[in-house]
Amino acid sequence: MSKKKLMKGNEALAEAMIRAGCDAYFGYPITPQSEVIEYLSREATNRTGMVVLQAESEVAAINMIYGSAACGRRVMTTSSSPGISLMQEGLSYIAAAELPCLVANINRGGPGLGTIQPSQGDYFQATKGGGHGDYHLIVLAPSSVQEMVDYVLLGFELSEKYRCPTMLLTDGAIGQMMEKVELFEQMPRKTEFPDWATTGKPKDSDRRIITSLFIQPEKMEQINLGLQRKYREIEKNEVRYQTIDTDDADYIFTGFGLGARICTKAMELGRAKGYKIGVIRPQTLYPFPYDLYFEHSKKVKGIFDVEMNAGQMVEDVRLAVLGNTRVEFYGRMGGIIPTPDEILENFEKMFLQ
Amino acid sequence: MAEEEKDFIFSDICVEENLVYRKPDTLTDTELHYCPGCGHGVAHKILMEVVDELGIQNETIGVAPVGCSVFAYHYLNVDMQEAAHGRACAVATGIKRVQPDKFVFTYQGDGDLAAIGTAETIHAANRGENFLIVFINNGVYGMTSGQMAPTTLPGMVTTTSPFGRDTKIHGYPLKIANLVASLPGVAYVTRQSVHKPVNVRKAKKAFQKAFEYQKRGLGTCLVEIVSNCPSNWRMTPLESNKFVEDKMIPFYPLGDLKVPEGK
Known part of the structure; x- marks a missing residue:
């Protein structure tokens, strides 16, 4: 068991990438996540021979990811909101061509150029597709520096298992803050590659073609149906969440990532005042734990959703509870992080007065 | 001639020992979707002959x-x-x-390489990426049926320059091979054509050199093929080849723009 280290979120993410045996990283600097490419540029190639390349744009970076993912390599890129918007074209192609890869969005405040402060405003973009066409990314939402590390490995594994691009949706605060982390041991880089990978046509079998172009509508519908079957499979198998003190709860506080973490503190403050509050934190945003919310909706007086946006995940929560219970939302935007006191105060105002 | 007579002649002549040309295994048996007279077919053929x-x-x-050669992987x-x-x-x-x-x-056309992909092209070349860029320049968007390209000649009529390309409005044709040739990481840039047998042979030679340089790790190679588009130029294949000779080549002169040092 390796000992704990104090690390910044972005650097822990980069270190986890190296240790996960990542073959290549392509990225473009953008605040608040430029430490990732800086750390990799210092550390990665010397240690594992991993390719680290600063691309000319996020558009180029995601297409470099496409190229090397299609060679069966373990690849990752990171960016922040405006850069992730630029990658949406590439992500749609990657999803359609069923290539595994990992993308981290260190979410900052938008829309537009916005602010470099933390935000959760990209929930819709991350979980509902983001680019054109019917597709999903698997979306993991770390709420600590430790989970930045753990979800790199989990993210690679899920993306490779399902040949589905996977996103870590986190924010500038988790990227920038320092916490104790326990790192996993260095894993070897892959030496064998899947059959579908374009590593040069085998002498005794057909060439491999990586494409998202299927001009015949009948064929394109079959491709879509195949993708949808895969998403149903992911929804069945890969829902992950954390619940805290929900057994006796009258009220549920919910949120994801940093928002959920602050909710947990607000819950503690509320419990101290005698309110029976529990917390639900989805760790996968896609697939979303609809059933979990539905089950709880039958026994609680209300669900209070807190996010660092104008109310995005709350739409999924409302969809999940089917009107069984009252769902209220409180959010801050533009890079403002709500405080636990503020959350509790608004809970009292909305539910108890 | 009668059917039986034709069959007799074909079966007589088309025998293994009379074969002077065979399509290489590096080309599939799939029928090309390109229009009659288009340069893509020849460019595909010589490229894959070299690979073979x-x-x-x-x-x-x-x-x-994306463009006319979007289906290149079929062939x-x-x-x-x-x-x-x-x-x-x-x-x-x-x-x-x-x-x-x-x-x-x-394998890219002019719209793909020199308009929407200019940044990717220039920066890959500027990093000296050690691969071959095949650039088919026919001065028009073929797949979307004949719009103005970055390489459309001044005065040339397209569906989006119906009165001829006016450089005051549309700017000048982009000689991207010259831009690429100016970058230090680039090993080899040459401009060729496939409108005449002699040019086909030279173009094939250029592909051979480019793969050789790639093997030696010399850096980016770009082979531009000045080509035609009979359908969207609204010409017969023969007229389009004459247009290549009379109009395209004077504007995009053939020959090497950069060769590796010491060569």
Whole structure:
């Protein structure tokens, strides 16, 4: 068991990438996540021979990811909101061509150029597709520096298992803050590659073609149906969440990532005042734990959703509870992080007065 | 002539020992979708003949673009990736960086390479990415049926320059091969054509050199083929080849723009 280290979120993410045996990283600097490419540029190639390349744009970076993912390599890129918007074209192609890869969005405040402060405003973009066409990314939402590390490995594994691009949706605060982390041991880089990978046509079998172009509508519908079957499979198998003190709860506080973490503190403050509050934190945003919310909706007086946006995940929560219970939302935007006191105060105002 | 008579002649002549030409295994049996007289077919053929002759079919990865050659992977019998519009050089960078011992090429038209993909092209070349860029320049968007391209000649009529390309409105044609040739990381830039047999032979020679330089790790190679588009130029194949000779080549002169030092 390796000992704990104090690390910044972005650097822990980069270190986890190296240790996960990542073959290549392509990225473009953008605040608040430029430490990732800086750390990799210092550390990665010397240690594992991993390719680290600063691309000319996020558009180029995601297409470099496409190229090397299609060679069966373990690849990752990171960016922040405006850069992730630029990658949406590439992500749609990657999803359609069923290539595994990992993308981290260190979410900052938008829309537009916005602010470099933390935000959760990209929930819709991350979980509902983001680019054109019917597709999903698997979306993991770390709420600590430790989970930045753990979800790199989990993210690679899920993306490779399902040949589905996977996103870590986190924010500038988790990227920038320092916490104790326990790192996993260095894993070897892959030496064998899947059959579908374009590593040069085998002498005794057909060439491999990586494409998202299927001009015949009948064929394109079959491709879509195949993708949808895969998403149903992911929804069945890969829902992950954390619940805290929900057994006796009258009220549920919910949120994801940093928002959920602050909710947990607000819950503690509320419990101290005698309110029976529990917390639900989805760790996968896609697939979303609809059933979990539905089950709880039958026994609680209300669900209070807190996010660092104008109310995005709350739409999924409302969809999940089917009107069984009252769902209220409180959010801050533009890079403002709500405080636990503020959350509790608004809970009292909305539910108890 | 009568059917039986024709069959007799064909079966008589078309025998193994009389074969003077055979399509290489590096081209599939799929029928080309290109219009009659189009240069793509010849360009595909000589490119893949070179891959065949060098014996690198099993270590070559190609990248198809968006445009007329979007279906190139139906014909080129090597591992292929289909890129988003303009992104072929970024995709090829991803392929080559993780497989530096493999041969990599992109096959792109003028709209793909010199308009939407200009940044990817210039920056890949500026990094000296060690792959071959095949650039088919026919001065028009073929797949979307004849709009103005960045390489459309001044005065040339297209569906989006119906009164002829006016440089005051549309700017000047982009000689992207010259831009690429000016970059230090680039090993080899040449401009060829396939409108006459002698040019086909020279173009094939250029592909041979480009793969040779890639093998030696010399840096980016770009082979531009000044080509035609009978359908969208509204010409017969013969007229279009004459247009290549009389109009395109004077504006885009053939020959080497950059060769490796010491060559």
